[in-house]
Amino acid sequence: MGDYIVLIISCIFVNNILLAQFLGNCPFLGTSKKMETAVGMAMAVIFVLVMAGAITWLVFTFLLVPLDLTYMRTIAFILVIAALVQFVEMFLKKSIPALYAGLGIFLPLITTNCAVLGACVVIIDKEYNFMQALVASFAYAAGFGLALVLFAGVRERILLARVPRPLQDTSIALVTAGILSLTFYAFRGMV
Amino acid sequence: MAKSISHEFVKGLWQEIPPFRLVLGLCPTLGVTTKMEYGIGMGLATTFVLVGSNVLVSMLRNVIPSKVRIACYIVIIATFVTVVELLMQAFTYNLFLTLGIFIPLIVVNCIVLGRAEAFASKNGVALSTADGLGIGIGYTLALATLGAFREILGAGTLTVWGGQKVLDLVATFPDFQPFKFVVQAPGAFVCLGLMLCLMNMTGKK
Numbered sequence: 001m002g003d004y005i006v007l008i009i010s011c012i013f014v015n016n017i018l019l020a021q022f023l024g025n026c027p028f029l030g031t032s033k034k035m036e037t038a039v040g041m042a043m044a045v046i047f048v049l050v051m052a053g054a055i056t057w058l059v060f061t062f063l064l065v066p067l068d069l070t071y072m073r074t075i076a077f078i079l080v081i082a083a084l085v086q087f088v089e090m091f092l093k094k095s096i097p098a099l100y101a102g103l104g105i106f107l108p109l110i111t112t113n114c115a116v117l118g119a120c121v122v123i124i125d126k127e128y129n130f131m132q133a134l135v136a137s138f139a140y141a142a143g144f145g146l147a148l149v150l151f152a153g154v155r156e157r158i159l160l161a162r163v164p165r166p167l168q169d170t171s172i173a174l175v176t177a178g179i180l181s182l183t184f185y186a187f188r189g190m191v
Numbered sequence: 192m193a194k195s196i197s198h199e200f201v202k203g204l205w206q207e208i209p210p211f212r213l214v215l216g217l218c219p220t221l222g223v224t225t226k227m228e229y230g231i232g233m234g235l236a237t238t239f240v241l242v243g244s245n246v247l248v249s250m251l252r253n254v255i256p257s258k259v260r261i262a263c264y265i266v267i268i269a270t271f272v273t274v275v276e277l278l279m280q281a282f283t284y285n286l287f288l289t290l291g292i293f294i295p296l297i298v299v300n301c302i303v304l305g306r307a308e309a310f311a312s313k314n315g316v317a318l319s320t321a322d323g324l325g326i327g328i329g330y331t332l333a334l335a336t337l338g339a340f341r342e343i344l345g346a347g348t349l350t351v352w353g354g355q356k357v358l359d360l361v362a363t364f365p366d367f368q369p370f371k372f373v374v375q376a377p378g379a380f381v382c383l384g385l386m387l388c389l390m391n392m393t394g395k396k
Contacts, residue, residue, distance in 0.1 A: 020376050022222035023292075026215065026301050071277065074295040075269040082262055111265070114218050114299040121292055166391040167384075170214050174384030182377040 004135050011139030014190060017115050018147040019181040021122075024115025028148060029173055031106070038152030042145030044106040046138070048088060049116050052081050053137025056120040057130060077120055082111045115144050151180055196321045203325025204332070209302050210383075211333055211390040216302040219293045220334060221379040228350040230338030232286045233293060234331025236275050238324070240297050241306060243271040245323035248311040255312075264307045265298065272297045302330065341382055345374030 017023050024045075031041040056077050064070050089107045092100035110116055119140040123133045154176055163172050207213055210220045219237070223229045247267050248255075255263045276294055279287040287294065297303065306326055311319040342349055347360035347369045360367045372378045 021292075022218050022376070022379065023296070025217040025221060029214065029217065071273065074272055074276065074298055075266070077295075078265055078269050078298050082265060111261075112299045112301060112304055114296045117299050118218075118292055118296055121295055125292070166388045168391075171384045171387040171391060174380050174387065178377045178380030178384065181380055185375070185377055 004132075007132060007135055008139040009187075009190065011136050012143040012146065013184060013187040016143045016147055016184050017119060017140045018144055019177070019184045021118070023118035024113050024144060027109060027113050027115075028151065028177070029170060032148060032152040032155050032173070035149070035152045035156060037106075038148050040102055041106045041109075042148050044103045044110055045113065045115060045144050046141040047103070048081075048085060048107070048110050049119055049141035049144075050134070050138050051088070052084055052116055052120055053123055053140075054130075054134050055084060056080050057123060057128075057133040060124050061130075073121070073124070077117055078111075081116055081120070085111050115140070147180070147184070151177060154180065196317055199318050199321040200325040203322065203327070203329040205329070207326070208329040208333055209326060210330070211387060213302070213305075214387075215305055216300045216330065217383070218296065219300065220337065221383060223290055223293050224334055224338040224341055224379065224382075225345070225374045226342045226350050227335055227338035228352055229286070229289055230334030230336075231331060231352065232283065233290055234327070234334040236279065236290075236294060237297055237300060237303070237330055238327025239275055240268060240271040240300075241303050241327040241330075242320060242323035243274070244268045244303055244307055245311040245319040246316055247271075248307045249314060249316050249319035252312050260312065261304075261308070264304060264312075268303050268307070269298050302326065337382060337386060340386070341373050341378065344370050345372070345378065 011017075015021060018025065018028050027041055027045075031037045059076055059080055060070075060073065064073060064076060069076075085107055089100075092103065092107075119137055122140075123136050126136075128136055155173060158172060158176065167175070203209075210216050216237075219233050223233045244264070244267050248264060251263075251267075272295060275297070276287075279290075279294065306322060310322050314322070339349060343358070343360070347367050348356045349358035351357050361369065373382060
């Protein structure tokens with residue numbers, strides 16, 4: 001049990017997927033202008049990443065390794081993720097319309113979110129077992145969500161501040177992200 | 192406006208240089224630019240994928256049904272990424288190990304998919320090749336600049352290729368104190384932010 005707690009803390013804080021590993025930065029900057037879209041994106045990523053982490057682990061362990069096709073990993077994973085996103089979208093549209101309306105436009109974007117593919121590849125590289133893979137993918141996604149929501153809060157305040165002309169928009173957002181990353185840096189050495 | 196090959200090539204070098212003008216493909220930009228060498232390696236790998244996928248997409252643009260085009264593009268891109276992965280393992284193994292996860296992640300680099308969707312699917316093979324080359328080389332230049340900036344400040348050295356130091360400030364000036372913050376994770380964001388600010392100051396919208 002203790003191992004899992006260490007794993008969760010390390011995935012959420014120490015190796016935060018956005019701020020320490022630099023994965024998923026395009027949606028990070030793209031959807032953080034408003035709190036609402038940030039929360040929507042965070043939920044969609046948590047939803048998809050947990051499933052993608054589990055499925056890609058199964059595909060890798062029971063399909064690619066026995067067939068000696070591990071070099072096909074990138075193609076196989078991106079296909080799994082693309083198909084998964086499509087299925088989730090169809091399923092939600094049909095059976096949980098309320099959730100679909102909330103996640104709606106963020107779902108298709110997730111296919112090209114490097115946080116999802118990146119987390120799946122990291123999990124395989126670290127040779128986790130199935131349970132660890134499941135916990136790690138949830139924790140990575142939670143870390144993504146946490147950083148995104150925190151950042152959206154900060155960014156809404158920046159809108160009210162007077163920013164020098166050349167620094168406006170993305171530029172000041174990146175500098176702010178650097179400061180946020182610095183706070184997460186403090187967790188280093190904890191695990 | 193008539194589109195010329197040279198125009199499509201040159202626009203990627205300054206006018207639309209990613210990631211400064213088109214804010215796309217940020218993850219590798221932040222992740223691998225701790226040394227100039229890594230920036231160049233990553234840029235070249237992306238250029239290869241970009242040119243390959245642009246050529247193939249533009250050749251197949253009349254065959255691919257528009258409803259499943261994104262999925263087709265992703266498969267084409269993933270194929271080229273696998274080629275790059277295998278080539279790098281064979282010829283530049285150390286660089287492959289350093290860049291690590293960012294090589295498979297070229298698949299989801301928005302620049303590559305963006306060019307396939309926005310350019311190659313609407314234009315001929317020659318124009319698409321020029322576009323891919325231009326954007327790719329522009330991306331390489333951008334990564335190399337950011338890498339050089341961070342390496343000189345953060346480590347006091349400059350490595351262009353193969354681990355050889357072109358410049359070694361620490362050896363030349365023993366008093367030089369590298370500013371470690373710049374090569375660590377938070378520094379990446381701040382440096383890129385300042386770089387964007389510089390680009391905004393020089394360029395006109």
